[in-house]
Amino acid sequence: MLAIWKREVISFTNHQYLVANIFIPMVICFAADRTLGKLVKWLRILGFDTKFGINVPANRFDAHLEKNRIVLTRTRAIKKQIRTHRLVFITSNHLDMQLRQVITEIGICLADTRPFSRCIHCNDPIVHVALEDVCGLIPDYIYETHNEFHKCLQCNRIFWPGSHFRRSLERIENLFD
Ligand SMILES: [Zn+2]
Numbered sequence: 001m002l003a004i005w006k007r008e009v010i011s012f013t014n015h016q017y018l019v020a021n022i023f024i025p026m027v028i029c030f031a032a033d034r035t036l037g038k039l040v041k042w043l044r045i046l047g048f049d050t051k052f053g054i055n056v057p058a059n060r061f062d063a064h065l066e067k068n069r070i071v072l073t074r075t076r077a078i079k080k081q082i083r084t085h086r087l088v089f090i091t092s093n094h095l096d097m098q099l100r101q102v103i104t105e106i107g108i109c110l111a112d113t114r115p116f117s118r119c120i121h122c123n124d125p126i127v128h129v130a131l132e133d134v135c136g137l138i139p140d141y142i143y144e145t146h147n148e149f150h151k152c153l154q155c156n157r158i159f160w161p162g163s164h165f166r167r168s169l170e171r172i173e174n175l176f177d
Contacts, residue, residue, distance in 0.1 A: 028112060030102075031065050032072040036090060039072065039098045044123055045168060047114030051123065070106060099175055110176045115169065116159070119152035126150040126159060134158050 029049035032040045036052075043050040051069065065071070071087045073079055079089050088105050090098050102108070119126050129151045135143060138158055150159045 027068060028106065028108065029066070029069050030072055031069045031085075033075050033078055035074045036072055036098070038095045039090070039102070041120050042095065042099055043102070044118045044120045045115060046172065047117040049118070049123060072102065096175070103175060110173070113172065115172055116150075116161075116165070119155060119157060119159075121157065122152055122154040124152055124154040126152050129158070 027049075029051075030040075030043055031051040032043075032053070034053040040050050040052040051065075065085060067084065069085060071078070071082050071085045072090055073082075073087065074090045079087060088102055090101060092098050092101065117125060127150060129149050131143075131147060131149065134149045134151075138149075138160070142160060146160045148160060151157070152159070
C-alpha cells in the first residue's frame with residue numbers, strides 16, 4: 001500500500017515527549033486535463049478521486065488545485081505551467097498504456113484501489129442502498145435478480161454488479177500483473 005512514514009512528536013506528560021514513526025496511508029487523488037476522458041473514467045472505476053477537465057487557465061492550475069492532487073496531462077503547455085504539484089505526463093494514446101504509466105510512476109498497487117466505490121460520472125463516492133429503496137427505480141428483472149445496490153447521492157444513479165463488472169475486475173487485475 002502506498003503510504004508515508006511520518007516522524008511525529010507526541011507529548012504524553014507536560015515535559016516528556018515520545019518520538020514515533022507513524023504509518024499514514026497516502027490519499028491518492030488526481031486532476032486530469034480534457035484530453036484524458038477515458039483515463040479519468042477508469043481511475044474513478046479504480047476508486048480514485050479524479051477531477052476532470054480542470055476548468056481554469058493552465059497558468060492558474062497551481063492555485064486552484066489541492067496540494068496533494070497529482071496532475072495528469074498530455075499537454076506540454078500545462079506540463080510547463082505546473083510547478084507545485086506532482087505531475088505525470090501521459091505519453092500514450094492507448095488507455096491500458098496510460099493506466100500502466102500512472103500505476104508505475106505513482107507506485108500504485110492493487111491494495112490501493114477500491115474498485116466500483118465511486119460514481120464514474122460525478123466522481124463522488126457511492127453509498128450502499130437497501131433493496132426496498134430502489135424498488136420502482138430500476139428495471140423489474142434487475143430488482144428480482146440482484147440484492148446489492150449502490151447509489152450516487154450527487155446524480156441519483158443506481159449501480160449494481162452487472163455483466164461488465166466481472167470483465168472490469170479482470171481488466172483491473174491484468175493491470176497489476
Ligand atoms: Zn453520480
